[in-house]
Structures are given as C-alpha cells and as structure tokens.
Amino acid sequence: MAVPAQPLPGYFYDELSKIRVLEPDTAQTTDELREECKDFVDRIGEFQSLVGSFIGMVDGLAQEVEKEKMKAIGARNLLKSIARERDSQKQQLQALLIEKKMELERLRVQYESLKQVEQDQQEITEDFGLK
Amino acid sequence: MRLKLSYQEHPKHSELVSCVTWGSSSELYSVGDDHLILKWDFKSGETTQVAPLQKGTYVTHIDWLPAQAAGGGRKQSSRPEIFVLTCTDGRFLLVSSLGRVEKAVEAHKGAVLGALWSHDGTALLTNGEDGAVKIWSRSGMLRTSLAQSASPVYSTSWSPDSDQVLYTNGKSLVIRPLQPAAKPTHWKAHDGVILVADWSTANNTIVSGGEDRKYKLWDCYGRCLYSSLLHDSPIASLSWSPDGELFSVGAFNTLRLCDKSGWSHCLEKPSTGTIGALTWSSDGTQFACACSNGQTLLAQVVNRHLEWHNLEAVVGEDSIIRVKDVLTDAEERLELHDRIVKVSLGWGHLVAITPLQGFIYNSRNWTTPVTFDLKTTTVSLLLLTDRHFLVADNVSGLLVYSYEGRLVSTVKYPRGSVASLSVLTVSISVDTIAIRDKKEEKVVHLFDVASGKELREGKPLCHKVEIVSLSLSQSGPGSQRQLAFLDQNHDLFLTLVRETTPTQTYQTVSLGGMVGSIAWNDSTNMLAAVTDGRLAVWYHPLVAFTNKDLLPQTLVRQEDSNFKKSAQLVQFVGNCCVLRRDDGALITTSVSPFPAILHQYAASSKWDAATKLCRFVKDPALWACLAGMATNARDLNTAEVAYAAVNEIDKVHYIAEIKALPSAECRNAELALFSHRPQHAEAIYLQAGMVYKAIQLNTDLFNWERALQLALKHKTHVDTVLAFREKHLTELGSKETLAKFIECQGKVKIDWDTIRSKIENEENRGLQ
Numbered sequence: 049m050a051v052p053a054q055p056l057p058g059y060f061y062d063e064l065s066k067i068r069v070l071e072p073d074t075a076q077t078t079d080e081l082r083e084e085c086k087d088f089v090d091r092i093g094e095f096q097s098l099v100g101s102f103i104g105m106v107d108g109l110a111q112e113v114e115k116e117k118m119k120a121i122g123a124r125n126l127l128k129s130i131a132r133e134r135d136s137q138k139q140q141l142q143a144l145l146i147e148k149k150m151e152l153e154r155l156r157v158q159y160e161s162l163k164q165v166e167q168d169q170q171e172i173t174e175d176f177g178l179k
Numbered sequence: 180m181r182l183k184l185s186y187q188e189h190p191k192h193s194e195l196v197s198c199v200t201w202g203s204s205s206e207l208y209s210v211g212d213d214h215l216i217l218k219w220d221f222k223s224g225e226t227t228q229v230a231p232l233q234k235g236t237y238v239t240h241i242d243w244l245p246a247q248a249a250g251g252g253r254k255q256s257s258r259p260e261i262f263v264l265t266c267t268d269g270r271f272l273l274v275s276s277l278g279r280v281e282k283a284v285e286a287h288k289g290a291v292l293g294a295l296w297s298h299d300g301t302a303l304l305t306n307g308e309d310g311a312v313k314i315w316s317r318s319g320m321l322r323t324s325l326a327q328s329a330s331p332v333y334s335t336s337w338s339p340d341s342d343q344v345l346y347t348n349g350k351s352l353v354i355r356p357l358q359p360a361a362k363p364t365h366w367k368a369h370d371g372v373i374l375v376a377d378w379s380t381a382n383n384t385i386v387s388g389g390e391d392r393k394y395k396l397w398d399c400y401g402r403c404l405y406s407s408l409l410h411d412s413p414i415a416s417l418s419w420s421p422d423g424e425l426f427s428v429g430a431f432n433t434l435r436l437c438d439k440s441g442w443s444h445c446l447e448k449p450s451t452g453t454i455g456a457l458t459w460s461s462d463g464t465q466f467a468c469a470c471s472n473g474q475t476l477l478a479q480v481v482n483r484h485l486e487w488h489n490l491e492a493v494v495g496e497d498s499i500i501r502v503k504d505v506l507t508d509a510e511e512r513l514e515l516h517d518r519i520v521k522v523s524l525g526w527g528h529l530v531a532i533t534p535l536q537g538f539i540y541n542s543r544n545w546t547t548p549v550t551f552d553l554k555t556t557t558v559s560l561l562l563l564t565d566r567h568f569l570v571a572d573n574v575s576g577l578l579v580y581s582y583e584g585r586l587v588s589t590v591k592y593p594r595g596s597v598a599s600l601s602v603l604t605v606s607i608s609v610d611t612i613a614i615r616d617k618k619e620e621k622v623v624h625l626f627d628v629a630s631g632k633e634l635r636e637g638k639p640l641c642h643k644v645e646i647v648s649l650s651l652s653q654s655g656p657g658s659q660r661q662l663a664f665l666d667q668n669h670d671l672f673l674t675l676v677r678e679t680t681p682t683q684t685y686q687t688v689s690l691g692g693m694v695g696s697i698a699w700n701d702s703t704n705m706l707a708a709v710t711d712g713r714l715a716v717w718y719h720p721l722v723a724f725t726n727k728d729l730l731p732q733t734l735v736r737q738e739d740s741n742f743k744k745s746a747q748l749v750q751f752v753g754n755c756c757v758l759r760r761d762d763g764a765l766i767t768t769s770v771s772p773f774p775a776i777l778h779q780y781a782a783s784s785k786w787d788a789a790t791k792l793c794r795f796v797k798d799p800a801l802w803a804c805l806a807g808m809a810t811n812a813r814d815l816n817t818a819e820v821a822y823a824a825v826n827e828i829d830k831v832h833y834i835a836e837i838k839a840l841p842s843a844e845c846r847n848a849e850l851a852l853f854s855h856r857p858q859h860a861e862a863i864y865l866q867a868g869m870v871y872k873a874i875q876l877n878t879d880l881f882n883w884e885r886a887l888q889l890a891l892k893h894k895t896h897v898d899t900v901l902a903f904r905e906k907h908l909t910e911l912g913s914k915e916t917l918a919k920f921i922e923c924q925g926k927v928k929i930d931w932d933t934i935r936s937k938i939e940n941e942e943n944r945g946l947q
Contacts, residue, residue, distance in 0.1 A: 139411055140432065140448040146408075147446040150762070157764035165755060165769040172772065 180425075180444040181482045182436050183496055186451075190473030191217055191226050198241040198456045199467045199475060200262065202276065205460060205534075205556060207467050209475045210238045210264065216278060219467075221477065230278025237267040240293045240456075244317075245300040263303060265291035271305060273319055284319045287311055292333055297341040298380060304344060306332035312346050312355070326355055326363075336378040336385075338399070339599065340618070345385060347373040352387055354399065366401040369393065375416055381423025381601045382439055388414025394428050396441050404745075405441025405761075418457040418466065422559065423601060425480070427466055429454030434468065434478065440745065442763035451476055462520045462534075462557045485524040488752055490542060492524050500531060502545065511545040513538075520556070525563040526701070528582050532558045537570065539582055549584040560600050562607045564653065567628060569607045571597045577612070579628055588631035590614075592624065603648040610657045611676055613649050620645040623664065625676050634676065640685040644668055651676070652699045652706070652720075655782070659721055663690070663697050663706055671697065671708060673723055688723040690730070691715075698748040698756070703778040707751045707770070713737055714756060718774040718800055722807030725854040732803035732825060737768055773801055781808040786817040799825055806830075813850055844869065852876070861885075870895055871941040878903045887919055899937065902929045 060068045068075060192211035199209045207219040208229065214236060216229040232238070243262045260276040267290040273282040287307030294305045302322065303315040310328040312335060315321055326332075328348045335346040343356045349372055354364040371390030378385045384404065388394035390413040396405040412431035419426045425444070428435040434447040434454060452471035459466040468476040485492040491503045500513040500522065517533035524530075529540040534556035538548040553572065560571035567587055570578045576597055577590035590612055604615040609628065616622040616639070623640040626633050633639070642664070649664035660677045671694040674687040695709040706717045714737040722729045749757040749765065754772040759765055773796050780789040786809065793801050806821035815838045822830040830853075837849045844867035851860035857880055864873040870893045877886035883904050890897045904920055915921055 136432075143411065143433070144446060144448065147443065150443070154762065154764035157760070157766060161766040161768065165767050168769045 180436065180480060180484070182434065182445055182447050183479045183481045184434075184447060184449055185477045185479070186449070186474055191475065192473040194473060195452070195455070195471040196469035196473060196475055197238050199458050199469045200241045200243045201458055201460050201467070202243055202260070202262075205462075207475070207477075208241060208243070208262065209467070209469060210241050211473065212237055213473075216274075217475075219475065229276075230274075235268075238264050239267060239290055240265045242295055244296050245298060263294045263296070265294045265305065267291075269307070271303075271319075282319045284315070286313065286315075289331075292331065293335055295335060295337060297337050298339075299341060302341075304335050304337065306335045306346060310348075312344065314344075314357075323357075323359075325357075326353070330372075333373065334375045334377075336376055338378055339380040339383055345376055345378050347376050347387070347389075349373070350389070352376060352385070352397070352401070354401075364401055368395060368397065368401075368403075371413070374413060377417050377419050377426070379419040379423045379426075379439075380599060381419070381421065382603070384419075384423070384439065386417050386419065386426050388417050388428060392430075394437075407441065407443075412453070415453050415455050416457045416468075418459055420459045420463045420466075421461055422463045424463075427457050427459070427478070429457050429468055434476075436478075436480065438763060440747070440759075440761055440763075442761070444763075447478070449476060462518075464518060464520055483522065485522060485529075486750075486757075487524045487526075490524060490529075492522065492529060494519055494522050498533070500529070502529065502540075504542075513540065513545065513548075521558050521561040523561045523563050523568070526565050528563065528568075530561060530563060530568055532561060532570070537580075537584075539580075539584055541582070549582070551580060551584040551586075559598055560602070560605060562602070562605065564607050565609050567607070567609070569605070569612065571600055571605070573598050577614075579607075579612075579631070588627075588629060590626050590631045591633065592626070593617075606649050606651040606662070608651040608653050608660060611651055611660050611662075613651050613662050613676070615646050615649060622646075623649060623662070625662070638684075640674060640676075640687075642666060642672070642687070644670070648697065650697050650699055652704045653701055655704045655721075659704065661704065661720060663699070663720070665694055665697060668692070669694050673706075673720055675724055686724070688727065690717065690720065690723065695745060696748045698751040700751045700753075700775070702753065703775045705751070705770070705774060705778075707748055707756050709746050709748055709758065710736075712746070714758065714768055716756070716770050719778075719804040719807050721811065722804070725807055725811050726830075727855065728827075729803045729807050729825075733800055733807065735771070735800050771796075771798070771801075773798065774804060777801060777804055777808070781805075781812065784812065784814070786812075786814050790817055790820055793821070793824065810850065810854060813847065815846075815850075842867075845872070848872070848876075857882075865889075871899075871938075874900060881907070883907075884917060884919060887923070896937070897923065898927045898929050899934050901927055902931060902934050905929065 060071055062068050062072050192213050192215060194212035196209050196211045199207060201207055209217050209219065214232040214234060216232065218227045218229050241262055241264055244260065261273050261281060264272045264274055266272065269285060269287045269289060269291060270283050271286050271291050271294050272280050274280050286305050287309050289308030291305055291307045294303055296303055301317060305315065306312050308331040310330055310332055311324060312326040312332055313321060314323045314325055325344060326346065330349045333347050335344060337344060343354055345352060345354050350367055350369050351365055352368045352373065368387055369389040369391045373387050373389035376385060376387040383399055385397040385399065386394060387397065392410040392413055394407045394414050394417060395403055398404055410430055410433065412433065414428060414430050416429035417426060424439055426437050428437060431453045432448055432450055434449060436444045438444055451474045454468045454470055456469040457466055465477060465479040468478065470476055481494065481496050483494040489504055489506045491505060493501045495501055498515040498517055498519055502511040502513065515531060515533055515538060519531055519533055521532040527542040531538045535553050537551045537553055540548045555572045555574040558570055558572045562569040567579050567581055570580060577592050579587040579590065581587050592614060599617055600614065606613045612626040612628060614624045616624060621642045621644065623646060624633055625640060644666040647665045647667055649662060652661040657677045662674050662676050664672055670692045671690040672687045673690055674685045691710065693710050697706065697708045699706055704721060706720045708715050716735050718733045718735065722733055745761045746758045749759050754770045754775060756768050756770055757765060773792060777789055777792055780792065789805055793805050802821050802824040806818055806825060809818035809821055815834055819831055819834045822834060833853055837846055837853065840846045840849060844863055848860040848863040851863060857876060861873045861876055864876065870889065874886050874889050874896050877889065878900060886900045890900045901923060908915060915924065
C-alpha cells in the first residue's frame with residue numbers, strides 16, 4: 049500500500065504508516081527529549097540518594113566528633129579536678145605531716161629528758177663507786 | 180592518744196546532717212536536712228527513724244534535756260524525756276523522745292541558731308540570727324531577753340555554775356551574768372567572726388573558734404591561754420569532753436583531738452565535708468560528728484597511755500588493754516568485752532571500769548581480775564591509793580573500794596554534785612579524802628576513808644581565797660597527813676589534816692607563791708611544784724609545822740630545767756618527776772634519791788644510819804631534813820648534830836639546853852616550844868601537873884590574860900603573875916588596860932621576896 053504523501057493537512061504518517069498529529073521530526077525530538085528527561089530524572093534521583101547517604105555519613109561524623117569533643121572536655125576537666133584533688137590531698141598530707149613533726153618534737157624532748165635522767169643516775173652510781 | 184573513726188558505708192541521711200546529740204541512755208540522735216530524726220544504737224548497729232519532720236522545717240540545733248534533771252532523781256523517772264529542736268523559721272520545738280512535738284514556740288526573728296539546757300535542766304538558752312539571747316523556762320515560757328546585739332549570735336554556752344552565759348558577738352566573746360545589774364565581760368577574741376564557743380564545766384576554761392581559722396583557749400576572765408596554728412578552713416564545731424581533759428575541733432574535712440592545754444593529740448582528715456556539730460557521750464570515751472555529706476561519724480578515743488613505775492598500759496581498740504612490764508619485757512593482754520570508760524594504774528594495781536562493772540587487776544596476777552558491780556554506766560572519777568580506790572558516779576555518789584573489790588565506805592557527800600568533781604578538786608590518800616566544795620570554792624571538806632564521815636565533826640577547812648587544786652600526801656602515818664592546796668593567786672599552802680590533838684581550825688602554812696601545779700611523791704612525803712617555770716621539790720614539807728625556819732633549806736630548785744611557764748606536773752613517782760610542757764611534751768627529771776632513803780630511815784628510827792647518809796651525801800638540804808625529822812621524832816642527839824651541820828648555832832644551844840632538862844615532860848614541852856607550838860607546850864605542862872611552868876610560859880610570851888586565867892583557875896601564883904605584869908608595865912611606862920588585872924589589883928599583895936622564894940621552890944621541885 050502506498051503511503052499517501054499528505055493525507056490531510058495537519059496529519060502525518062510515520063514510517064510504520066500510522067497516522068500522527070506531530071511532524072515526524074518533532075515527534076522524534078520529543079521522543080528524544082523524553083528519553084533524556086527520564087535519564088535526567090534517574091540521574092538526579094541517583095544523585096539525591098548519593099547526597100542523602102553523604103549527609104547521613106557527615107551527620108554520623110558530626111555526632112562522633114561531638115562525642116569526642118565532650119570526651120575531651122570531660123578529660124580536661126577531670127585532669128583539672130585531679131590536679132585540684134592532688135592539691136587538697138597534698139594539703140591534707142602536709143597538715144598530717146606538721147602534726148607528725150610536732151609529735152616527733154614532743155618525743156624528742158621526752159627522749160632528751162630521759163637521757164638526762166639516765167646520765168644523772170649514772171653519775172650517782174659512779175659517785176657511790178668512788179666513795 | 181588516737182581517734183578511731185567509724186563511717187557508714189552509705190550515709191543514712193540523704194542530705195547534710197545538721198546536728199547530733201546523745202540521749203539519756205547512750206544512744207545517738209541525729210537530724211538532717213532531709214527532715215528525718217534518726218536514732219542510732221551503736222551496740223546493735225541499728226538505726227531507727229524517730230519521726231519525720233514537716234516539709235520546710237530545717238533544724239539547726241538539737242539538745243537533750245540533761246538526764247538528771249529529766250529524771251529528777253529517781254522519783255519522777257516516769258516523766259517523758261524531751262529534747263529541743265531549733266528551726267530556721269524562728270521557732271524552737273520541744274519534742275518527746277518518741278518524736279511527738281509537745282510544743283512549738285516562736286522565739287526569734289530569722290533562724291534560731293542554738294538552744295542549750297542549763298546544767299540542771301531548769302532553763303533553756305536560745306540564740307538567733309536577730310542577735311538576741313533569750314532564756315526560757317522548761318515549759319517554753321520566756322523568762323528574760325538577756326542580750327540584744329547587732330550581729331547574729333552563732334553560739335552560746337552556760338557557765339559551770341549556770342549563773343553566767345557566754346555568747347559570741349561578731350569577733351568578740353561576751354560573758355553575761357544572769358543578774359540584771361551585773362556588768363558583762365566583753366573581749367575581742369578572734370580576727371574573724373566567731374562561729375563556736377564552749378565553756379567546760381569541769382575545768383572552767385572556754386574554747387572558741389571562728390572564721391579566722393584558729394581555735395583559742397580562754398580562762399573565765401578573758402585571758403588567752405592558747406592560740407592554735409592556722410587551719411585550712413574555718414573552725415565549724417568545738418566541744419569539751421565531760422571530764423574537761425580533752426576537746427575536739429571540727430572543720431572542713433578535718434577533725435582534731437586536743438588536750439585541755441591546747442596542744443593537739445591527733446589530727447584526722449576524713450573526707451566527709453564540713454563537720455558542723457560535735458557532741459561527746461556522757462562517759463567521755465567517744466563523740467559523734469554531724470557531717471555535711473550525710474555521714475554521722477563516730478570517733479572513739481583510743482590508745483590512752485598510762486605509766487606507773489615499771490608498768491606501762493595502753494588502752495587500745497576493741498576493749499583491750501596491753502600492759503607491759505618494762506623490767507622484764509613481759510606483755511599482758513587484758514580483754515574486757517565491753518567499752519572501757521575509765522582506767523587507772525597505780526600502786527601495783529590496774530582498775531578498769533566498763534558500763535555497770537569494774538575490774539581490778541593485780542600486777543602480780545594479770546589473769547584473774549576481781550570484779551565489782553556498778554549502778555550506773557558513767558563514772559566521772561577514778562582515783563587510786565595504796566590500799567583503796569575511789570569511784571565517783573552520779574547515782575551512788577563517792578564510793579571507796581578495797582582492791583579485793585569490797586566496798587569500804589560511802590563518802591557522805593551530796594550525790595548531785597559528784598559530776599563536777601575532777602582530779603584537781605578531789606584527792607584521796609590511805610586514810611583521808613579531800614574534796615573542794617562545789618559552790619564555796621574556798622572550802623575543803625575532809626572525810627575519813629574508813630567511815631566516810633567528815634573529819635572534826637563536819638567542820639570544813641576554810642581558806643580566804645578560792646582554791647584551785649588540792650592534793651593529799653600519800654605516805655607516812657595518819658598524824659602526818661598533809662594537804663597541799665593552791666589558791667587562785669597561785670599561792671601554795673600546807674595543812675595538817677589529822678593532828679593527834681586537833682585544834683579548832685585547820686592550821687595552814689604558806690609555802691610560797693607563783694606555783695603552777697603540785698604533786699606528792701607516791702612513796703615518801705616529798706612535795707614537788709612548778710614555780711616560775713622551774714621545778715621545786717620540798718624534801719620534807721612537814722618541817723613547816725615543826726620548824727618553819729628550816730623550810731627554805733629543805734627546798735631544792737632544779738636550775739637547769741628547760742620547760743616553759745605553764746608546765747604541769749603529771750606525776751612524782753620514785754625519784755622521777757614527770758611534767759607536761761605546754762606543747763604537750765613529757766619531760767622526766769630526776770630528783771636526788773637520798774631524801775627518800777632518809778625518809779625510810781627516819782620512819783624506822785634508824786638515826787645512826789640517817790646521820791651516816793647525810794655525812795656521805797654532804798647536802799645541806801638533807802641535813803635540814805634530818806634536823807626536822809629528828810626534832811619531830813624527839814631524837815635530840817641527832818637533831819643537835821643536824822642543826823650543827825646546817826650552821827644553826829642558836830638551835831644547837833637550845834637543844835643542848837633541852838637535853839639537860841631533868842624530866843621527860845619538860846623536854847617534850849620545851850621541844851614543843853622549840854617547834855613554835857606554845858599551846859601544845861602548855862597542854863603538856865598542865866597534863867603533867869606543872870602549873871607554874873605553864874604560867875611561866877605564858878608570862879614569858881607576854882600572854883598575860885592566859886597566865887592570870889591559869890593562875891586563878893589553879894589558885895596558885897596569882898601574885899607572881901601580877902608582879903611580873905606590873906614590872907612589865909613600869910618598864911614600858913604604860914598603864915594597866917586589861918580588865919581582869921584591874922579587877923585583881925589590890926586584892927593580892929605583891930611581895931617580890933615571897934615570889935622569888937616561891938619560884939625557887941618550884942624550880943627545885945622540877946629538878947628533883
């Protein structure tokens with residue numbers, strides 16, 4: 049069957065002899081456009097998922113960083129408080145040390161006095177020996 | 180001395196504990212900011228909740244009504260026990276022991292910061308943020324508003340006799356008598372605001388602490404006795420132990436146990452936060468602390484150290500006493516299974532008191548103690564002597580036990596005033612007990628140990644000035660029992676308490692001034708004292724009654740002693756004196772051993788050996804002692820030798836003259852005169868029927884009235900007395916003033932010839 053060149057104004061036949069409203073060229077470009085659009089949408093979708101996962105990852109990282117930061121601050125505070133604790137402990141120990149020193153001094157004086165007594169008594173016994 | 184602290188694993192209070200107090204039967208009550216009142220029983224380790232408080236009631240202080248006042252003796256024991264709680268909203272609450280609020284009283288504007296019952300429990304003293312100090316009756320009626328100051332009053336305390344009140348006012352302390360007219364004593368005590376102050380009933384000393392991070396000791400005139408080192412934080416709490424020997428100090432993470440003279444026995448650093456309140460248990464063995472982290476800390480005083488000759492005892496933890504004999508190095512472990520309230524070591528015995536029971540150990544046999552029962556859990560005093568020991572408690576008074584555990588006697592002394600007795604105001608010897616009166620501090624009561632009755636029909640010894648401390652000599656016969664006492668002016672006096680012929684009043688002799696503390700030797704009658712920062716020892720103080728001139732010669736001062744002013748004598752055992760310096764160091768100094776030996780010789784009348792010893796030692800002090808002893812024992816030969824050795828020529832002549840006297844009575848009487856005891860001499864003459872001698876004695880002493888009295892009584896020598904009196908008056912160129920003589924004038928004829936012949940007659944009679 050022969051293809052009519054121009055069946056009706058505004059109507060066209062394509063290669064498969066189907067009747068068309070659009071010009072075949074336009075139809076083809078439209079088709080191509082559609083294909084391309086579809087492709088574009090697909091790629092955008094892909095991009096979105098990629099970006100989404102990226103954001104997720106970054107968020108996770110941020111959380112991790114936050115956690116680490118808190119940890120660091122905590123550690124720093126702990127360090128500071130340990131230093132303070134050390135100080136107070138040192139102070140306490142020093143107080144105890146002063147106390148012990150005073151006790152030692154007391155005992156030293158007592159020891160000296162006892163030594164003196166011993167000496168006195170020895171003198172007396174020696175006196176006995178001489179006389 | 181150490182503190183043993185016991186914590187709870189988990190604090191029982193969820194918030195800070197604001198106050199603690201001991202109940203009448205040794206359980207502890209604590210109140211916290213979590214609105215709970217908890218009752219602690221340390222025997223079983225249990226705590227029970229007494230009662231929850233209303234929400235919003237924050238308690239600042241708790242005080243238990245004194246047990247003796249609540250019970251009122253034994254008659255009203257059914258009366259419910261109460262305690263007082265003070266609140267931040269300006270009220271105080273009277274609460275029964277079951278936790279029921281009996282009464283709530285609006286007392287102050289702003290918070291009430293403290294409330295204290297007086298010692299007899301009849302009045303309540305409150306202080307508040309509004310600067311007011313008020314006194315309330317027991318039922319909560321306002322009696323007086325004692326003071327009103329501009330700044331909050333943080334702390335108050337009753338005086339020992341409850342008629343004065345101490346309160347803090349900013350940086351000052353104020354003592355305010357209760358009589359409205361009396362003037363308050365006021366002094367600046369600290370550089371910061373004073374937070375706490377406590378007045379000891381036992382030793383009349385005040386301790387205060389404040390934001391200047393120091394604690395200080397004061398006497399009741401506001402003189403500073405001790406000022407501590409700077410602490411790390413403000414002093415938040417202070418408390419005296421009931422016996423006045425120790426006090427405890429609390430601050431942030433700090434707990435200190437101090438001696439009564441201020442130096443610190445031990446320091447603890449518990450991590451409990453600020454210790455805001457402290458209270459001692461009534462037996463003085465432990466105290467409780469209210470801590471800001473919710474802990475209620477219990478601190479027990481352990482490792483008390485006792486020494487006597489070669490024995491050393493340490494009262495350790497868990498009711499174990501370790502006794503060590505230094506000579507043999509033998510150690511004994513005495514287990515008592517109950518809290519040890521009091522321990523004393525001396526005269527070869529160790530007496531330990533636990534609640535309701537006493538244990539007597541003999542140093543020869545540590546394994547089987549003798550036990551005796553007590554009626555009460557709190558013993559305030561335990562004193563040992565050679566044969567007996569004295570136990571003082573509030574329920575049964577003063578009891579004397581023998582070392583076999585037998586009750587020897589009960590001293591007739593008011594039971595209620597036993598609690599205020601201390602080592603300084605009570606002394607016991609083998610036969611006598613001396614007690615300073617509680618109210619009249621110038622008066623000393625003397626009791627017989629065997630009967631418990633007061634000597635000389637209850638006539639006490641009265642001194643002119645308040646007596647601070649007293650001590651009885653420990654050895655020698657009863658007739659030589661001497662009481663040494665110190666008065667408020669630091670003068671030392673000596674008196675014979677059991678003379679064979681008692682006079683109307685006790686005869687006292689002053690031994691000197693500026694004396695700090697005294698101690699008798701345990702085995703001989705030597706007296707040691709701290710004067711002017713030096714140790715002085717009277718080798719034979721009895722000489723003060725027989726020949727006072729010898730007294731300075733028997734006194735030996737230790738020149739090289741290096742202790743400071745306020746050293747206290749701890750004991751004088753054997754020939755060693757132990758002193759405690761004001762920084763707490765114990766100093767032992769030796770005293771010559773010869774006076775002790777001389778005392779032994781004199782006691783057994785070995786005069787030759789005594790003379791030999793003096794010749795050997797060549798010490799004038801020893802010779803002087805011998806002179807005194809020999810005169811006292813009427814051994815004239817030895818006395819003559821001894822007086823010659825100390826260059827008392829007049830005395831030697833006198834003794835030679837006495838020796839030449841024919842009769843024993845004459846010699847005794849002359850010896851009495853020699854010892855400055857004319858009354859004694861007169862009594863001897865009269866007893867021997869030598870009336871003329873007695874009259875002559877009085878005329879020689881210009882004791883005219885007595886001479887005439889004797890002459891008239893015995894109807895002899897009236898003319899002699901009148902004649903001598905007339906002669907005396909003409910020599911002085913004055914006129915007769917004595918009524919009796921004026922009366923006799925003219926009635927009797929005076930003829931010197933007859934008088935002379937009469938005298939001659941008498942003297943001849945004496946020679947035969």
